[in-house]
Each structure stands twice: as C-alpha cells, then as structure tokens.
Amino acid sequence: MQYETLTYDLTDGLAVITLNRPDKMNALTRQMRAEVAHAAKAAGDDARALVLTGAGRAFCSGQDLGDGGSAANPDLERTLRDEYAPMLMAITECPVPTIAAVNGPAAGAGANLALAADVVIAKESAYFLQAFTRIGLIPDAGGTWFMPRQVGMAKAMGASLFAEKIPARQAEAWGLIWEAVADDAFEAHWKARAEYLAKGPTKAFQGVKTALRGTYGKTLEEQLEIEASLQGECGHSRDFQEGVVAFLEKRPASFEGR
Template sequence: MDYETITLEERDGVATLTLNRPDKMNAMNAQMRAEVQHALKDAGTRARVIVLTGAGRAFCTGQDLGGASASDLDLERILRDEYEPMLEALAHCPVPTIAAVNGPAAGAGANLALAADVVIAAENAYFLQAFSRIGLIPDAGGTYVMPRAMGMAKAMGAALFADKISARQADQWGLIWEAVPDDGFAEHVAGRAKHLAEGPTAAYNTIKRVIRASWDNTEEEQLAMEAREQGACGKTRDFQEGVMAFIEKRPAKFEGR
C-alpha cells in the first residue's frame, strides 16, 4: 500500500514505521492515524520487530489543530473512532514494538510513544502532556499509562503543570526504557531492533501479553497465567534451540517459532 503521511520500510525482520509530516512536526490527522493502524497490522504479520519514529526534528506533536475551530472538533468521536483503534493496534501488535523518540513528543504524540512496548529516546527529546494548556485532559491513553509507569505524584504533576519531561527525567522516573546520546541514536536503536528481530518471537509475544495482563489480574490469576503460557512456550522450537545452544555454549539461532 502507498502511504501519504507515513513511510514503512522492512529489512532483515525489522519494520520501520516513520511518521512523515515533518513540516507539521508529525502532528496527527485522521489520515495518519488510519495509515499507522493499517501499517502496524500489516507489518505485524511479517516483521519480527516494529520501530516507530518520526521524520525530521520531532517524533510527534499530537493532534493537528491547524485549520479547525474548537467548536468543530468532536473530540469524543475522534478518540473513539480514530485514536483508540490505532493505539490498540500498537498495544496488541504480535511482535515487539519500539518507539524511537528522536525529538519532541507532545500531547497524543507522547502517549502514542508510551503505548509501545519499549521507548528509547534521544537526549534532546522530551515528553509533554500539553493538554491542560488548552483546557483539556490527557488522552490517547495518557491517564492510563502515566500513573502505572511513574506513579501518581509524577503523573498528576505532568498533567496539571504540563511541564516538559526531558528524556533523562523520563528514564529516571521509569516512564521509558532508556535515554541515549543524540550522537549514535539511530545506530543504538538499530542494534536494539536487531536484537529483538533475531530473538524468540513467540516468547516475546507471550511476554507482551502476560505483562500487560498483570495490571488487571490478581496475583493468583497472574501465577496461573504464567504457568499456562510458560507451558506453551516450552513446546516451541525456539525453546528447544535455546536449551541446545546453552548446553553447547553457543549463541542461539531463533526462528521465531
């Protein structure tokens, strides 16, 4: 499929989905949301890891408000019909997803990044829950992810004050996986993606589902889920290969099955 607001490149098991409206700092419109959703579902059937990033100097600055009056925006409909399907496609993607935050991630753009499995940010990047600046509340999953990732106190402050959270702060607070120097950022992300692309994809899929389920399960339910899913992982070819590689003291060559 030919996309107009994003690009999708696939190589060696890595699919790179780039938000491609650099003149708008990759602000999202309806077409971009639809294209991101489609690309995630499409690439998830072939790739072994998906990297989500932005073209130009920004990752994504959220909703494109250009050319629209406040009274014309049906925010409830937009969130329900456009944002939610896109975020669900990212959260439920069958392969690991990495948000490579190369620059500012603001509003729904910040929460799009935080919906990925792993967030790696360049040191020049920042996260901004800008909503209260225009009389809104954090959306696109922000009120769900932030308290769970960095605690109630930090989440509340981020929402009320709408201060910039630097990549280093986000790393220290547990909001993201890591912040890395700008120099070598692309190479670092590529290395992380390569590691996942060569890993046990079926186990990664299970890790994603089991960890996300832990937010809603009791301890007993989570233990039962672990046992059930571990039993399934133990029947995969990758488990057999992993054990043989360990015994033979060599790197494992996972097939992703």
C-alpha cells in the same frame, strides 16, 4: 496500501514506521492515524519486531489542530473513539515487540503514542510533554492510563496539571521510558535494540507482552496460572529447543521466531 503520511520499511523481520510530516513536526491527522493503525497491523502479520519513529526534528507534536477544522468545530469524543483508539490498540495489541524510537519532541497525543509501545528509547535532547491543559483539555490518547502505571499517581498528576516538559533523562529516571541515549549514538542504538528483538525468540516475546500487559487487576494466583499456560506454549516452540541446545553447546542461539 500506499502511505502518504508515513513510510513503512520491512527488512529482515524488522518493520519501521516513520511518521513523515516533518514540516508539521509529524502532527497527527485523521489520515495519519488510519495509516499508523494499518501499518502496525501489517507489521504484526509480517514482522518480528516493530519500530515507530519520526522524520525530521520531532517524534510527534500531537494532534494537528488545523486538520479538518478540528479546532473550530471539534468532535473530540468521536475522534478519540473512532480514530485514536484503533491506532493505539493496533500498537499495544501488536503481537511482536514494539519500540518507540523518540527522535525529538513528543507532545500531547504524540507523547502518549510513544508510551503505547512496549519499549521507549529516546534521544537525550528529546522531551515528553502532556500539553493538554494548555488548551483546556485533559490528557488523552491513553495518557491517563499509561502515566499512572509507569510513574505513579503523584508524577502523573503533576505532569498533567502543570503541562511541563519532561526531558528524556528525567523520563528515564522516573521510569516513564526505558532509556535515554546520547544524540550522536541514538540511531545506531535503537537499530541494534530493534535488530536484537527481530532476531530473537518471537513466541517468548509474545508471551512476555501478554503476561505483563495483562497483569493489572490479576491476583497472584491468577497470574501464576497465566505464566504456567504461556510457559507451556513456549516450551513447545522450536526457539526453546534451539535455546537449550545453544546453551549446552556454548554458542549463540539462532532463533527462527517459532
């Protein structure tokens, strides 16, 4: 597929999707949502890790209110069901580890697009903003699901009602994201993190995602059964065999991702 609103690079098992509308702070259009969904699915087939980031000074400023007359005559219910949901599910269901490398402001649906990733690494100068009530809406794009689970109801409610910026360091302290990184070290840092995942035990990473993302609503007994099943699969992988041999030989493991 030829992408117009993003770039897609696949090198040494690492796929990088870069939202590429820097003049619009990477605001989301119908075309961009479709392209992100397509690229995330491609990464799941071809890569061992996926990074989502933005071009220019912003990660993503949310919905482009000028896209297709969305502000004048919106059908928000259809847009969320038919366009946002497939994009977000393509990211959350991606079988390989995903990182959102938040290089700048992440606002509205852009903040929640970042939270859909397995790990969020943000530039220290970046911020997250649930801007929806500023224009008379509720958080969407998964925001009402991600935030309470990651920061608790009190902070999720305050962030949603007051629509105030959450600086990256504060987001890290809250547990909303994995880590905030100094601006001058940001790019090298997320690349090192991503390369680690792309060279790691892919099947084990898939098991981690399945176990943790499926834990809500499970009893301990049910979760123990899931762990046993997934661990059984990992135990038959070549990566497990290599990991044990490397440990005994006191050398770094060379994982193949299978």
